[in-house]
Amino acid sequence: MTEKSNAPEKYNAAEVEPRWQSIWAERDIYRADDNSDKPKFFALEMFPYPSGRIHMGHVRNYAMGDVVARYKKAQGFEVLHPMGWDSFGMPAENAAIATGGHPKDWTYNNIDEMRAPMQRLGFALDWSREFATSDVAYYKEQQRIFLKFWEKGLVYRKTAKVNWDPVDNTVLANEQVIDGKGWRSGATVEQRDMDQWFYKITNYAEDLLEGLKGLDRWPEKVRTMQANWIGKSEGLQMRFELDNVSQIAVGQNDNLNALKEEAPINPTREEYIEFIQKALKSVPSYDDVDLNKVWESILNGVEIFTTRPDTLFGASFLALSPDHPVTKCMALNDSKFEDFRAECAKIGTSEEAISQAPKLGLDTGLRVKHPFIDGATLPVWVANFVLMGYGTGAVFGCPAHDQRDLDFARKYDLPVIPVVAPTEEKNKDSVHPSEGWGPEHNSTDLSTNALDPRLRGDGRNGGEIVEAYTGEGTLINSGFLNGLNKADGIAAATAKISEMGLGEAVTQYRLRDWGVSRQRYWGCPIPVIKCGACGSVPVPEDQLPVELPYDISFDKPGNPLDHHPTWKSEGVTCPTCGEAAERETDTLDTFGDSSWYFAAFGGSLSADGMDWDAASKWLPVDQYVGGVEHAVLHLLYARFFTRGLIDCGLLDLSHSKFGGEPFAGLFTQGMVTHATYALADEKVDKDKWVLPEDVDANDDGTFVHLPTGRPVLKGDIIKMSKSKKNVVDPDEIIKGYGADVARWFVLSDSPPERDVEWTESGVIGAWRFSKKVWSVVSDTTATHGPMAIASDASGDALELRKLAHRALEKLTAGIEAFRFNTSVAQIYELTNALSKYKGQDAARMEALGILIRAIAPFMPHLAEECWNQVGGEDLVYHAPWPTVDPKMLVDDTITMPLQVNGKRRSELNIPKDMPKDEIEALALADDAVLRSIGDATVRKVIVVPGRIVNIVAS
RNA sequence: GCGGGCGUGGUGGAAUUGGUAGACACGCAAGACUUAAAAUCUUGUUCCAGUAAUGGAGUGCGGGUUCGAUUCCCGCCGCCCGCACCA
Structure with a gap:
């Protein structure tokens, strides 16, 4: 290879990506302005639980949201794209019990460990608004909300039969019991009578159902699932x-x-x-x-x-x-x-x-x-x-x-007494009214043997009812209802x-009220004092937060708050009567935490509280992205909470055409799957899985485990999971190929709502593409800036322009419709065309400018580097989205397929505005068409201008 | 059982007002460069017949509507997801 330009020959993501990330951070470009004049756009992905590791599912989820956020920014919106941590919950306690640490330390260490790789992925996130739901500031606000809900009659206490998870030692909501088992522990749930706090979600049953109708940017599936869950009859x-x-x-x-x-x-x-x-x-x-x-x-x-x-x-x-x-x-x-x-x-x-x-x-x-x-x-x-x-x-x-x-x-x-005669002919046999409408049914003895035989559908009347008839019909045997x-x-x-x-x-309604009491430590304390004389009394607002004690122990089963030597009662008095009293030791279901966090981002929640007016302005979330597993639980609770917050006067969504809905647009993305491999001769299920990277294919199509030489069978392609050893660590991919490649891969090929299979060859393909983009850029001698418009182009230059604008139109539509895989395909085509194009002219720069801005939402580091290389002004992040020139979408001459009896036989290259009769004449003179027609007589010629010609002959 | 979705090459998938089926990518094959390999580039790649031109078949199966159906309608088959004795 010879030196072609002053650009580095090789694109080195390991050097380029951190460099741009620090420039973005220094310039603080992702901070959202509450007071901007621009139209707002709130892009949000479901925030992660800080388990300690980010996984490919996160990468795919946040990459999708990032495409939308960056694209909307380029479209001129003021974009809010925040990130936080859903950090209360059982795993922190389980880890503490297992390792002797503290849930708080475990949680915050994990957050620190996850934030770094997340930042290495280069998402356009406003980190200034970051919080964790276990932050005191967050749960203090949540305690306020609890008290407001109580005032509004949306909270109550009752003794109820509850779902008790004997492994997690806590109560579960109905929504959290799946097939009679705890959603997290998998233990068979028992029924117990307990004193519980409830949120009155049933108050909104009708409204929650009605609201689904307006959510036209939600998946039909999710709306149906929620409607079924509410279960109106x-x-x-x-x-x-x-x-x-x-x-x-x-x-x-x-x-x-x-x-x-x-x-x-x-x-x-x-x-x-x-x-x-x-x-x-x-x-x-x-x-x-x-x-x-x-x-x-x-x-x-x-x-x-x-x-x-x-x-x-x-x-x-x-x-x-x-x-x-x-x-x-x-x-x-x-x-x-x-x-x-x-x-x-x-x-x-x-x-x-x-x-x-x-x-x-x-x-x-x-x-x-x-x-x-x-x-x-x-x-x-x-x-x-x-x-x-x-x-x-x-x-x-x-x-x-x-x-x-x-x-x-x-x-x-x-007795079986038929009273509906089926309307549909084919169901007539299932019910046998003996004569006409049947007798007046006023038999007082309804025992089988005593019934008038004409009333019976039990076979003693000639026809036995085998299957209950539930369809439409005419009433018979039914007194005043007959007919x-x-x-x-x-x-x-x-x-x-x-x-x-x-x-x-x-x-x-099938919907039940939401039981929120949990007998656990690592959650939001319920701000209530239990007084022997006054009953349950709210903690006065000026005494909030009710803070979790740090010095707890897990040496006994059950709730550490309940065992705490002092927290429950020392110095606790009843706010009403002043007598000695006890704190409520239950904490709130962590699904409550995720039911309003989107508002806390808009309201810039911090130790000083939050700005509910600002929160109202940012809502509803314009585009929400997450897994379909939350179709009922989280998404229903959040819809309920938003309504409650409005009714308590905290939120005002009167400006929204979606009423009290928190999420105007919802997209549920598919999972990242990966092949599994299992030792063929291993009997113990949990020991049989092996790492895909340790498996090699033999020539005969069988597989072998390299470290041991044992035979291996390929298993199903399933969601990445530690136990099946088919996980790929995003940070390893970032190190090996770069963040852009990881992002590009999870958005390529598969439609976003479907699962995408992680493959080595796919990643390498994505990596090659990033290098190809760089080679196209480094083959360019910048003659104009990347915002060039080659309005006088002709010949090859004009062809390139047309291709670029067509690709731009389609890839933009792809982003709008959440079909990123089709956008990716258009970007490939544009890149391929540019790499073949020899000219160093304005047309090249125009196409390159479109390409770089188009890849920016997908591969932002590469895009910045390219933008800088070709002399783009400022950051590509700040560059406006390129506009389609409609003139480039129409051709002067078009290719028209010629069909004979619906089968394509030939084509015509003709001016686009050629009159119908001329097209017809040309079509009928075409050699291939004449050959196809043969001896047959032409019956009809259909000319659809700009589309197709079909000749009917017989 | 009820509800929702899907079925297209070896593979992931395009074709969103009924108008050239298979874009783009992976894989595979052949070639160029190279001592060689990798990388890169070029070409080909739905199936069947044929050296080829070309012809035939083809979007789960069977019908229908239409000049024309992957797309619309009817009836089957298969797969996935959700709910599940909800009165």
Whole structure:
């Protein structure tokens, strides 16, 4: 090679990258200005947990956000792109228990260790706004928020059945229990009754659901998952009056009936409770039973919830949950109920167990009155498929039109009464109304054998119902509902029940309130004082923060705050009455920490507090990027918190067209995967994985472990994980190839929402490309600056201009649409064209200027170095995004494909504005076209200007 | 079971108003340079037939709409993700 210019021959990332990073830092170019006149753009990636190492997933996540942040900056926005640490949580405590250190030291050491490689990646981050959620300043503000939420009625305390993780020794929210196991520990979750703090997320159930509709820049998948999680259903909540109550609470005795006769007329609730307590006073464990519900069931009837009141005439039983208060009450005095409850509990909570569990039932002997059929009663069963956690914990069973009810009815030989005749022809066979609409259904004896055969769908009437029919249809066998369709039937039945005073239309949500008490040390202390006289009292705001003590020990299981010799009670008095009191020792769920951190960035949170007005101005986050694993948990909590903060007057988002939404745009990126390799002759699963770099391929396609010579099998290509030994350390890649190469690789090839497979050859390809860009730049003798516009170009120069502007248009669209892989492809094309182009002229400089500014969001160090090399003004970071010249996108002559009967046979090079008839004439004269047509007759010629010509011949 | 998504060369993937299927990259092959290798550069690379020109087939499978379908519609098959006895 000969010397071509004054540029260094080789691009040395190890020298170039730190040099630019220190220039950026010195000039403080990434600091966001709260008072800028420019339109704002808030780019945010989900902040990391400081585990101690950054991994490739982080690199991909932050690289995507960085592309957006840098691109928006070049587009003229004032960009806020901050970084912080989600630093409270279990791993710090687990590490402390395992190694004898302190969670705080462990956490902050990790943060220091992770910050350095993150800075080596050269992200355009405003580090001046950095904080960790375990900083006292951060949790002080969070304690303020807790108290504000309390004032607003968004916080409450209650004893509730909670999910207890026996490994982490703490409570979990419903969202944190996955397949009956703790989301972090994987331990089977137990149910325990505990005193807990709750956030009233259900207040916003409707709003959180409604808000999803406006989030048009969120993935459909995430919106659907949240909507399903909120789980709205509209239906009828109604009571079935008990016909005989003697067995409730007293088993085989009937002194309760006697008591009922003693009951006062129109008693108050308290009188009811006192009354039933009297009845139960000989039973030791009645504390566990919700007596309100029991007594209401006795006096007013058993409450059920249904979305299908139109099928009430098809009801053949009522089913209670094993955990229903009435069931529990009966279990107190009758062991068969307790035995049944125990049997149900045995099934467990795992996904398979539940879905495969057989239907179990127990007849209580109670009967309820059918609301529409005078004199008819239905048996009341306890059934294991009825959940206490949804609706009222009781349902009515309509076997003909609900599969679970049908399974249950078949098992226990309960009647199956079809009441909906399918509308669709192909479903006609599934239900057999015998004649017309069927008889008026007013049979008072609903036992199977006594039923009019024309009401039966159990096979005794010629046609057996094999599958419950849940579709549209016409009501039959249904008295006053006969002939109505599903929707009208629901409306009519609901109206009738309301009129009878037995119930009303209600909306149910699956969403539960968010239990936030955690019996752990490393979290935000709940700012509450527990006073024997005054109960739970908020810590006055001027006494915040309630600070975590440093001197704690993990020598006992459980919560170190609870074991602390002084923290809980020494010098603690009740703010209300002044008497000695105790601190709340629970800490807040760490998901609360990540529910408002985006606001803290905008508000420049520091030891002096934060500026909520500034926070409001920066919100909503314009582009949020993170993993899809947070689709429900974090993203739902953050949406709730933002609404709460608005209602408390801390945030004002009245300027946002997204209402109370914190994240206007969301992108969920795919994972970084890598091949796994396992020793073929190793039996122990955890010992069989080997490092990919120690594996070599044999000529016959098998693999061998180099250090030991043992045979190796290639495993699945899966997410990088330490246990599978398929991790690649980003810092090693930075050292070997440079940060730009690591960034370029994770954005190339695969679409951002999909997984990208880490391969050695892919990294080398990215590395070669960076060298190629540098060689194109160093082959350039700068004749103009990189902002040149070669408006008088012709010939090859004009072709280069056209290619550059076309590439620019497409790559810009790619960034806008989060399709970075297509932007990367356009950058390749432009680079290839430039490396072939020989001219040292304005056209070269224009194309080069476009190229350098286009790669700047992806490979910022290389771009700065190139920009500097070709004489660009200032930093490329400050250079405006190049603009597309629309004239360069149109050609004077175009190539038009010629089709015969839809198959391409030839093409025409013609002026772009040639009239249709001339095109047609040329097409019909084309040799290849004539050959294809052969003997056939031309029937029709379709000319789509600028697109295609199709000749129809037969 | 319910909901969402996907199916294109040896591989990752392009083709976002129905208009040249396979851009770009990886891999592979051949060549140039080199004592040699690496690096770099050039060329080729959907499959089948043919030296070639060219012809035929082709976007999971089967139908349909259309001058024209990877794209729209109907019915299957397969894979992935989420939820899961939610009344």
